[in-house]
Amino acid sequence: MKRFDYVRANDVGEAVAALAASPAARIIAGGTNLVDLMKYDVETPERVIDINRLPLNTIEATESGGLKIGALVSNADLAYDSRIAERYPLLSSALLAGASPQLRNLATTGGNLLQRTRCYYFYDTGTPCNKREPGSGCPAIEGVNRIHAILGTSDQCIATHPSDMCVAMAALDAKVHVIGPGGERTIAFEDFHRLPGDMPEKDTNLQPGDLITAVELPAEDFTAHHSYLKLRDRQSYAFALVSVAAALKIEDGRITQARLALGGVAHKPWRDTEAEAMLKNSTPGVASFSAAAAKVLETARGYGENSFKIDLARRAIVRTLKQAADGTPQSQTDKRIR
Amino acid sequence: MADTATLIGRPSIGQPTRRVDGPLKVSGGARYAGEYFADDLLHGYVVSGSIAKGRILSIDTSAAMAIPGVVEVFTHENRPRTAWFDSKYQDQVAPPGSPFRPLYGDGILYSGQPIALVVAESFEAARDAAALVKATYAPEEHITDLDAVKGQSYVPPKKRSGIAPPPEPRGDAEAAFAKAPVKVHETYRVAVEHHNPMEPFATTVVRDAGGKLTIYDKTQGSQNAQAYVTGVFGLNQSDVTVVNAFVGGAFGIGLRPQHQLFLAVMAAQALERSVRVVLTRDQMFTLSYRPETIQTLSLGSAPGGKLDAIMHHAVAGTSHFEDYQEVVVNWAGLLYGCDNVKLSYELAKIDTYTPSDMRAPGATLGVFALESAMDELAYAAGVDPLQLRLTNYADFDQNEDKKFTSKALISCYEQGAERFGWSKRSAEPRSMRDGHELVGWGMATGVWEAKINKTAARASLTETGHLEVSSATSDIGTGTYTVMALTGADAFGLPIEHVTARLGDSSLPTAPVEGGSWAAASTSSAVVDACDKLKQALFKQAQSMPDSPFGNVDFDGVAFRDGRMMLAADEGSSVKLGEIVRSARQHRMEAEGSAAPDSATQKEYVSYTHSAIFVEVKVDEELGVVRVTRIVNAVAAGKILNPKAARSQILGGVVMAMGAALEEETFADHNLGRFMNHNFAEYHVPVNADVQDIDVIFVEEPDDKTSPIGAKGIGEIGIVGTTAAIANAVYHATGKRIRDLPITIDKILA
Structure with missing residues (x-):
């Protein structure tokens, strides 16, 4: 693990400014994936920006009858929130299918969107990996690939996104709210994550300096089926x-x-x-x-x-x-x- | 009427007894090897290599050395000198060959080999710096795929001590097989498994001002580690104490010294400081493993299933530098009566580290193949699988032409089948359902060797009447502390709170590594002997006391209970044990005892534990998902010293078997020559959700020959055969015979 600076943001503005000041920084919330990756020397940020004090941990009703989930709402709180459990049981179920109770207590909504692949090679700095080290090669294609992708792969990368929560959010047509140097905007869930193509190092379409603030669920009722x-x-x-x-x-x-x-x-x-x-x-x-x-x-x-x-x-x-x-x-x- | 309170307070062997070390373990009071401190402790972090074979061309440690707090980076270029001869590196259980020497030269023998040790004032600095050590390599072509070299297999020229080679063939198995009316001939495999005890390997070397070392090591044998360290580093035995008071699981990986022990001692000696080295979880996958083994089983029988031919051939992978061996095929000649048997075991070399003993080494593999093949024979012959075992029941060991000291396997079959409800099974595969799930019932036999090893123990009584029993054995989570305390309490009729067990320290009376399921029987027998000798010494002393009530009786005329020695015929005439010690003007009186196998018995008898395992699985066939819903494991293991801990041992073995049958597999990338799923997220062992009903039965099995105390040992029998019973249940459910463990979703769908 490489040594790093740590800063704590007290509001969204501070977080955005801190991120703009050091684009190679990483945001830390629950840290359930980032800290592991840092220990593995896969993520080697020079600065870590702690956003746990930001007021992004509530679930609020939207004007159009949906729900807006703050980026810091934990996976456990989200799964067991009565409005989610009653109106979006698919999301509750997907959350509870993932990880363990301990991890769900710590992992956040925004962090879950940004968790990285579980590809064996990505985690092992003793091997090549185009996602970790662009251009180094992908041993998984002809190697150990039991857990790898079958759709949308490229000759550069066959890694998968490991989230359960995101699968339900994709099905529920969610939107991701972000704030960046250019202000606030929303990204359709479909457009949030990307396929590997020839840039497997990029998991999402977030721009440098972007911070996820919320995920919005539209007001649709799939509770019966x-x-x-x-x-x-x-x-x-x-x-x-x-x-x-x-x-x-x-x-x-x-x-x-x-x-x-x-x-x-x-x-x-x-x-x-x-x-x-x-x-x-x-x-x-x-x-x-x-x-x-x-x-x-x-x-x-x-x-x-x-x-x-x-x-x-x-x-x-x-x-x-x-x-x-x-x-x-x-x-x-x-x-x-x- | 018996006084219940007294009975609870004064335990006896055979009574379910809570672990005496339990409170320490659940409160965090039990310290493990990586949890000891010293004032000037340095932290070592191992740098693991990334190629499977070749040479290190250069290794640049300058960036690492520049990290504040880094004291030294050891590599093959600057390591201190250690012993020259292979024999100095060979520990008690080493197989034939040339043991791996960390940082010995520029040669790379396997992927993940330690290539450097960074030593720093803090763990964080050492870890930070370790990432900056840069090696360049001249790789050479490697082979890690057993299939690629199985054609070059060989009979190991040197046998591993303690491992019986296959017996000479008996009868003419080929001819008998050729003409057998019912035949099974199949190949079976089990994936590579890594032991993965919860506690990672760790060594803390505490060096005192005079240079004496106290080494806290994760090991299954403190004296084995001590002998290794003194041999390799040329130290006096009196200058090195190895302590392994608590061991967080091991499963065999702690039998041999691992590289962090070497590296920690090397650094401590070179730097004249105390040093701790802890391996990461990922580095645990650079140690030994259960070898991949390709087995071919041929069974030929008469129409009713009576065996007439058994051939079992195995090819197992080993490293290029040692010929690891285990007993894989002999079980096929032991378990069933058959006059035409041919067994063979060969090795093939691959570019990995040397495999090692892993819970029931050899048997877990060999009995899986044998008991799967027996199930196949049952279907081929059209007989019930349990009936097939009874038809071929062996009353004596044809491998060695010896009698069994005891063998209550019939009771295992009967009681297990009764508890499970085996008679309600419908024979046809795919004939039982629960809703849309297929239900399968399978069974198998388990067998493991029962033996004791030469072990010494000391019993010591203080002037306050407190008993301490001790031995240099280990408790790897198995319950040795408890069984020693229980034995001492039983011998003296003391409440268990008045007995302290000490173990896990090389300065205690000599004991072998804890393995092979021999520790409980060996150690408790030695404790009984030590207690007997101490009781006799106490009796002699008591006779010499003024007004002794024991003047006119011999030793058989006294009894020991509740901290007193009394006349057996007149319990009112008694003396407190502490008083006897004080009368000798001592603070304590002590005696040493021992236990060892009896060679006269061994000439005539063999001893094994046995089990019968019955398994229910439910299979969602469309999705390939198997759930193990019920297991009954009926075990015959002689006298059960502590049924509570013994049950836990069987449960642990059964759960480990569930892992081997359905989940555990270390994936090798043969292009890179490297194991890839080296963490607990991707190397799967069973979790709570996987484990449902497990019912353990201990059948009565009087045995007065295996060990003086009558016990056989139960550390390994729980895993043996259980994998086969699960695979057989999957076949009964689905009609699919999967001969390649683990049985994963893809194999059910294939």
């Missing part, structure tokens, strides 16, 4: 091999609205609006679910060890859509898959 299913190598405390967030509106036996996003399969939460469009106006059932799954995986590509994920994702999409349609969302405590 939703599910978050996470498949992994043990029953808890493991990152997703494949996870699926599904949210449906069903009227008179027909799907009137559909949302479908996947985790563990790409460099970003993988929402597929074309598959959603196919589901819309269809009759819920294996036929339409399978067609949607096929659509999602149309461009999927395996790299050997992770090739099973294509079939697994297909099965998981079908099952999650069924759970959502049946109104039997996956429990995150009873480990039996519904």
Whole structure:
């Protein structure tokens, strides 16, 4: 771990100014990922800006009937907030599928958006990695890639984004509020994370000096038909091999609205609006679910060890859509898959 | 009527007893190797290499040395001289070969090899500087893939001490197999596993003004570490004390000295300071591991399943510098009666560190293959898997042509099957369901060697009547402290609070490394012997006391209870033990005792623990998800000294088996020659959510030959066979036979 300076920001303005003054600085909130990465010499910031005193830890109603979640709201507080649990149970469920209670107590909403891949090579400075050290190469492509991406990969990087929370937020059409040197703006969730392309070192479309202040959920009601299913190598405390967030509106036996996003399969939460469009106006059932799954995986590509994920994702999409349609969302405590 | 209060206060062997070290452990009072301090303590941080094979061309330590607080950076270029001969580096359990010497030269033998030690005034400075040590390499072509070298396998020319090579073939297994009406011939594999005890490896060397060393080391044998240090560094035994009072798990990785011990002592000697070196979790994956082993099993039987041919061949990976060996194939010739048996075990060299003993070494692998193949034979022959085991039950050991000291395996089968409800099983695969999940019931047999090793112990009674029992053995979380205290309390009829157990210190009476499930039986037998001798000494002294009530009786005529010696025939005539000590004008009286295997018994008998494991899994076949919902493990292990801790040992073994069966796997990148998932996020061991009902049964098994105290040992039997029972249950649920552990989602879907 490299030595670093530490500054504490007392308000948003101070944080933005501190960030502008040292663009190589890193923001620290819960630190559940950043501190590990610093210990591994993967992140080597010269300055760390602590934003834990900023007033960004509330959940507020928006004028349009949605909720605005402060960037510092912890994953635990968010999951158990009564408004989230009642109106956005998909988000609660995804949060509770992730990490452990201890980590959720510390991890924040903004930090969760910015957590970095769990690629083995990214964490190991004894190996090349284009994301950690651009141009050094990607051993994962022909190496150990059981946990790697099958969608949206590039010849530079096949890493995945590890978040559960973000998969639900993508499905719920959230917006990310940021403040930067040019003032405040919002970024559609779809546009927040990026694919690796030839710049795998960049996980998001944040600009230098940007600070996440909130995530906004629109006022939409998927409470009757939703599910978050996470498949992994043990029953808890493991990152997703494949996870699926599904949210449906069903009227008179027909799907009137559909949302479908996947985790563990790409460099970003993988929402597929074309598959959603196919589901819309269809009759819920294996036929339409399978067609949607096929659509999602149309461009999927395996790299050997992770090739099973294509079939697994297909099965998981079908099952999650069924759970959502049946109104039997996956429990995150009873480990039996519904 | 018995006085309950007295019974609780005065425990006896066989009574469930809480851990005497429990309060210290849960309150943080128990200190581990990396938690000792000294006034001028320096901190060492290991720099690990990144290539698998080749040479270090240059190593630049200038940037590291420039970090404030850095005292020295040791590399192969400036390390102090140590012993020349290999034999000095060979510890008690070393396999044949040339042990790895840290910082010895510019050669790189495996990825993650220590290439430097940064020593600084603070841990943070050392860690900071370690990242700045830059090595350049001349890499050479490496091979870490066992499959690439399995064709060049060889019979190890030198046998590892204590490891029985495969027995000579009996009968004609090939011919018998060729004509057998029912056959199984398959290949089985288990992924590389790393031990990963919770406590990382650490050594704190405290150097006193006169240069004497007290070394707090994470090890399973303080005297093994002491002998290594004195040999390598040319020190006198009287100048080196090794302490391992508490060990946060080990599973075999602590049997041999690890490189942080060498590096910490080297730095302490060179700098004449106290030094602590703690490895990171990632560096724990640069140590030994359970070797990848490719096994081929051939079973041939008569139509009803009676075995007529067994062939078991294994090829295991080892390093280029040592021939690590374990007992993988012998179990196939031991467990079942069969007249035509051929067993073979070979090694192949890869560019990794030397593998090592990991909980039930060899058996965990070999019995998985054997018991999977037996399950396959049961289906091939159309007989119940449990019935197949009974049909082939072995009443004596055909490998060595000896009798068993005891073998209550039939009771394990019967009681385990009864508790599990095995008779309600429907034989056909895929025939049992719970909703949309497939249900599978599988079973297997477990076996592990039972033996004692030569161990000494001391019993010491103070003038206040407090008993201390001690031995240089270790407690790696297994309950040795408790079983020693319990044995002492039982011998003297004392409340356990009046007994102190001491262990984990090389200056105590001689004991071997704690491993092989021998510690409890060996140490407690030695404690019994020491207590007997001390009681006799006390009796003699008591007879010489004025007005002694014991003048006219011999030793058999007295009893010991509640801190007193009394006439067996007249309990009212008694003397306090403390008074006897005081009458000798001593503060304490003590005696040493020992226990050792009896060679006359060994000529005629072999001794093993056995188990029968029954497993229920539920499988969501569409998604490939397996849940282990129920396990019954019925164990025959002689006398159970402390059923409470013994149950915990079996639970731990079962959970570890669940990991091996379903989760544990260290992934090697063979292009880089490096293990990649070197952290607890990506190397998966079971978590609470994975573990449901586990039921442990200890069946009655009187045994008067394995150890004087009647115990066999239970540290390893819990894991053996349990992996096979899980795999067999998965087959029964799904009809898919997975011969390659762990059974992960992708394998169920394939």
